[in-house]
Structure formats: structure tokens, C-alpha cells
Amino acid sequence: MRRLAKVNTGTEAPRRTRIQQEKRELILEAALEVFSTNGFRGSTIDQIAEAAGMSKPNLLYYFRRKEDIHETLMQRLLDTWLAPLRELDDIGDPLTELRSxxxxxxxxxxxxxxxxxxxxNEIxxxxxxxxxxxxxxxxxxxDEKAAVIKGWMRAGKIARTDPWHLIFSIWATTQHYADFDVQVRAVLxxxxxxxxxxxxxxxxxxxxxxxxxxxxG
Amino acid sequence: MRRLAKVNTGTEAPRRTRIQQEKRELILEAALEVFSTNGFRGSTIDQIAEAAGMSKPNLLYYFRRKEDIHETLMQRLLDTWLAPLRELDDIGDPLTELRSxxxxxxxxxxxxxxxxxxxxNEIxxxxxxxxxxxxxxxxxxxDEKAAVIKGWMRAGKIARTDPWHLIFSIWATTQHYADFDVQVRAVLxxxxxxxxxxxxxxxxxxxxxxxxxxxxG
DNA sequence: CAAATTTTTGACCGATTGGACAAACGTTAG
DNA sequence: CTAACGTTTGTCCAATCGGTCAAAAATTTG
Structure with missing residues (x-):
């Protein structure tokens, strides 16, 4: 009976065995840890393999190149990372929406x-x-969410200002507590x-x- | 007559010739360019040397180790980087001071x-x-400047809030336009x-x- | 000028890197 | 069981890395 061929097709054909799914998750979890603290070029395959508890050739069996791991990680990241902004909804009180x-x-x-x-690191x-x-x-x-915010401004629900820079300032202030965490804790x-x-x-x-x-007053 | 000995004392004795001053500046300028876009581990001495227009051994004549360049750069950086906060002054209108x-x-x-x-990158x-x-x-x-801000709050000059997180938010929002410049321009x-x-x-x-x-209203 | 010193470079080195490969080992279908 | 396929690893390789060294080239001093 026909079995699965090579794993590392990368671009398509994601049919995978149970072991492949598990090991790939293990690698991605380890790579997230290593990449996020050392950057892409600052991280080595050996580091990731050790963090994932496997040998380097074994890791390369699941991801052919170091860049493939990073790419997979970034693709997944963007979805979850932008989820909060996607939830920003036209229905409901504007100030409450922004606060949420x-x-x-x-x-x-x-x-x-x-x-x-x-x-x-990537940016x-x-x-x-x-x-x-x-x-x-x-x-x-x-752009879509900026239009929503502009609608709120026209309706007098929030002060008139630049919606794009408003979104930037929310990103900047909140992500600061993750990206500059070391500095925040050192200063506090x-x-x-x-x-x-x-x-x-x-x-x-x-x-x-x-x-x-x-x-x- | 006694001349200068080795350049790379690093910690002290900064007596340097004209050429040494110029070349060191050239290297630091090149290193700033390379380090800031690739991070420390992502940058190579060869890259910096090429950006500075000299050979790698020549660069290593002025800075014995790659880390020495980075260290010198960071030391200079902190002084100029914190200058605006140092200027935050108790005299003058609080809101104007913060706006400045x-x-x-x-x-x-x-x-x-x-x-x-x-x-x-470093943080x-x-x-x-x-x-x-x-x-x-x-x-x-x-801490010192937070105390100044707290004084303003006690005097009713600005709203009561957390001075440390206020400073963080100013750092975050302003530096965002440098650190995330690529994203800002892509979105705008x-x-x-x-x-x-x-x-x-x-x-x-x-x-x-x-x-x-x-x-x- | 010439000697002393500084500056520059080509050649080289050991360590680390990303990755290839074949052989060994495990697992599963028939 | 056994054959076929999936998984794992030890070994190896070429490229790149940070850094050394001796010798050549340039500069400064008297």
C-alpha cells in the first residue's frame, strides 16, 4: 500500500502522520523560544534541536531548511497576532470597543x-x-478598521484624530511590555x-x- | 622618542593619534549601520569592515574584538539617548514640559x-x-523624573496617574516610529x-x- | 635623508555554522 | 513473519565565522 513520501514539501500537500504532526509542533515551540530571544541569524539549528529534544539531522527531517521553520512560525503568528484588531467591531459603544x-x-x-x-525582531x-x-x-x-474608527469620530462618539496613528500608539504601548520587558522590570x-x-x-x-x-476641571 | 603603544586598551588611556580618531569614528559609524539592522550576532566583522572601507585585520587593529565595537557604541548611545529625559525640568509649565x-x-x-x-535590538x-x-x-x-512628575500631580498641574508607566508610554509611542518604521510606512x-x-x-x-x-462636551 | 613607529594587508587558523547522506532503527500493513 | 515505509542518528562537508600573525607599506620624527 502507498505510504507518505517526503515530509518537506513545504509549499503544499500537508498530509502528515501523527508523529509528524507532534514533532513539527515540538520543533515550532522550541524554535519560537530560540528565535524570539536570539533573532533569526542569531539562532542555530543545533539550539532549536536541543530545545526540542532531538538531533539536528532529525530536525532537518521535518523542516528541510532553517528558514522553513521561521517561515511557518511567522505565518501562524500573523493570524493570531491580528485577531484582536479583527475583533474591533462597529457594533457596540466605541469607547468600550477601544478599551477592550x-x-x-x-x-x-x-x-x-x-x-x-x-x-x-522581524520588523x-x-x-x-x-x-x-x-x-x-x-x-x-x-485601513478597514481605520474607516470604522473614522465613522465613530464623524458620529461624535470619540474625539477627532488620526485613526492610523491611534492604532500605532495602541500597538506601541501594549507590545512595549513584551518587547522591552527586561527594561520595564529593571526600571520598576x-x-x-x-x-x-x-x-x-x-x-x-x-x-x-x-x-x-x-x-x- | 616614545611613541604610542597598542591602541586597544579599551578600558582606559584614550590617547590617540589623528588617524586613530578618524578611523575609529569611521568604524563606529559603519558598525552602527550594520548592528542596527542585523543585531549583534547577525552582524559580521567583514560586513562592518566593508562598510567602513577597510580590511578586516585593519579594523581589528582599532578594535580588538567585535564586542568592543558594540560596547563603545552602546556606551555613547545611552548618553545621547537619555538626554531628552534629563532635560525634563521641574521649572516651567508641566504640560509644556511633557509636550516638549x-x-x-x-x-x-x-x-x-x-x-x-x-x-x-539589545533590549x-x-x-x-x-x-x-x-x-x-x-x-x-x-525614578528621579518620576518624582518630579509626581510633584506636578500633587500640585494638580496634571492628572494623577502612574509616572513610570507614563514614561514607558512616551518611550513606546515615539520609538515605535523608528523601530517599526518599515511597518508604519507599509501600513500608511x-x-x-x-x-x-x-x-x-x-x-x-x-x-x-x-x-x-x-x-x- | 633615515630610523622609528604606525598603519595596512594577505595568508592563515580553529571553531561553528547550515546542511547532506547513508546506514541503522522502528513501525505498520499484509 | 517480512517487506515496505517512516524515523533517527553518526559522520561528514563546504562555507563562514572571529581572530592571529608576520611582513609590507605608509607615516612621523629628528
Missing amino acids: YIRRKLEMARDFPRESRLFA LQGAPRIMPLLAGELKTLV GPNRGGDGRFEDAARFLEQLFLDGLKPK | YIRRKLEMARDFPRESRLFA LQGAPRIMPLLAGELKTLV GPNRGGDGRFEDAARFLEQLFLDGLKPK
Whole structure:
């Protein structure tokens, strides 16, 4: 009876055995850990293989090239990473929607810091591997949501301002707590830099985005 | 007559000839370019040497190890990078002071994006080389300025909130335009992503930090 | 000028890298 | 069981890496 051929087709034919599925997940999990802390060029296949508990040739049996691992990781990443923005909905109170979006993004920075750092690494180095996605899929989504926000502004539900830069500022402030986590904890010190820092950040960001810094009165 | 001995003392004795000064600057400039786009491990001495227009052994005559270049670069960076925060002054109107700080930081993101990316690269990878500086010099400075801001809040000059996270949010939003520049331009597109994007960002950030998003009324 | 010193380079080295390969080992269908 | 296929590994390789070294070239000093 016909069995499966080579695994590493990469582009298509994802028919895989149980072992293949499991081992590929194991490798991707290990690669996320290694890539997110060392960058692509700073990471070695040996590091990933050791983190995944297997030999280098064995890893290369599941992913033919180092770049294939990174590519698979980035493809998966973008979907989950943009999910909060996709949820931004025209129905419902605008200020509540924005507050929820900020909160969800901050939770992702707290719960998936490796994903955030992997993405940041890629962008920092000029996004050589995902540039088309940025100018295509991402731009389309942001433009769409910017239109929604503009509608809220026209309706007088939120202050008039630039929707694109608003989205950037939400990305920047929330992802900062994942990407610059080391610095945040170093500056806050042992007491304030503990587990409570995300709640402090949530409170601060809510106030910033809703009311700004001008004193009441 | 006694001449200069080896150049690479590194830690002290910075007596240098004209050629040494010039060539060292040339190397540091080239290294800034290379390190900021490839990270430390992703950059090679050959790349830096080529960017500086000299041979690898010649470069190693001025900096004995690759790490020495990076270290020198980081030391210089922190001084100029924190200058805007150091200027944050207790005298003068608080809201004006904060607005000036945001503007200066945004100008630095525009005029020195490579420095910003170099710093981001280092922090992203756990700040292995400057951790002591973060927990020492940086924390001291931020704590000091947080106290100044707290004074403004007590005096009712600005809204009460967390001064540390306020500083983080200013860092995050401004540096975003340097570190994530590729993404910003990809999303904004050819028209809005042109040279005017920093002015748009300045306008938006001023409104965000002063008034927030709640509609006037 | 010439000697002393600084600067530059080609050649080289050991270590590490991404990846190839064949042989050994496991597993499963008939 | 056994043959066919999937999985794993030890070994090897060429390229690249950071860095050395001695000797040539350029510069400075007296």
C-alpha cells in the first residue's frame, strides 16, 4: 500500500502522520523560544534541536531548511497576532470597543511575549521575510478598521484624530511590555516590577487613552 | 622618542593619534549601520569592515574584538539617548514640559533611527550587555523624573496617574516610529507614509497625551 | 635623508555554522 | 513473519565565522 513520501514539501500537500504532526509542533515551540530571544541569524539549528529534544539531522527531517521553520512560525503568528484588531467591531459603544482592544492587546503581550518579540525582531531588521504581508493583508485590515474608527469620530462618539496613528500608539504601548520587558522590570525594580505590573499598565493605559493628562476641571 | 603603544586598551588611556580618531569614528559609524539592522550576532566583522572601507585585520587593529565595537557604541548611545529625559525640568509649565519631551523624543526617532534600533535590538534580546546600566543609571534617572512628575500631580498641574508607566508610554509611542518604521510606512502607504508622517504623528501624540479620546462636551 | 613607529594587508587558523547522506532503527500493513 | 515505509542518528562537508600573525607599506620624527 502507498505510504507518505517526503515530509518537506513545504509549499503544499500537508498530509502528515501523527508523529509528524507532534514533532513539527515540538520543533515550532522550541524554535519560537530560540528565535524570539536570539533573532533569526542569531539562532542555530543545533539550539532549536536541543530545545526540542532531538538531533539536528532529525530536525532537518521535518523542516528541510532553517528558514522553513521561521517561515511557518511567522505565518501562524500573523493570524493570531491580528485577531484582536479583527475583533474591533462597529457594533457596540466605541469607547468600550477601544478599551477592550487595548486590554486584549495588553493581555497578548503578557501571555505571548515570545510571539511579540519574534514579530518585533522581524520588523526591526526590515521585515525581509514578511514585507508583502505588511503592505498587503495588514494594510488592508488596518485601513478597514481605520474607516470604522473614522465613522465613530464623524458620529461624535470619540474625539477627532488620526485613526492610523491611534492604532500605532495602541500597538506601541501594549507590545512595549513584551518587547522591552527586561527594561520595564529593571526600571520598576523588584517591588513594582512584579506580576502586578500588567495591571498597573492596564490602569494607566485606560486613563491615557480615554482622558489624557490634562487635569480635570 | 616614545611613541604610542597598542591602541586597544579599551578600558582606559584614550590617547590617540589623528588617524586613530578618524578611523575609529569611521568604524563606529559603519558598525552602527550594520548592528542596527542585523543585531549583534547577525552582524559580521567583514560586513562592518566593508562598510567602513577597510580590511578586516585593519579594523581589528582599532578594535580588538567585535564586542568592543558594540560596547563603545552602546556606551555613547545611552548618553545621547537619555538626554531628552534629563532635560525634563521641574521649572516651567508641566504640560509644556511633557509636550516638549514627547516632541524631542519623536525628533530623535526621526533623526536617529539607527540608534533607536540598536538599542531596541539589545533590549529585545534580554539586554545581556547593558543590564547593569538599566538597573543602575537608567532606573535612577527614571525614578528621579518620576518624582518630579509626581510633584506636578500633587500640585494638580496634571492628572494623577502612574509616572513610570507614563514614561514607558512616551518611550513606546515615539520609538515605535523608528523601530517599526518599515511597518508604519507599509501600513500608511505611499501617500501618507511619506516625509509628513512624523508631523502627523506629532499632532496625534500631542492630542492623545493631553486630551485622550473622549469626545469634548 | 633615515630610523622609528604606525598603519595596512594577505595568508592563515580553529571553531561553528547550515546542511547532506547513508546506514541503522522502528513501525505498520499484509 | 517480512517487506515496505517512516524515523533517527553518526559522520561528514563546504562555507563562514572571529581572530592571529608576520611582513609590507605608509607615516612621523629628528
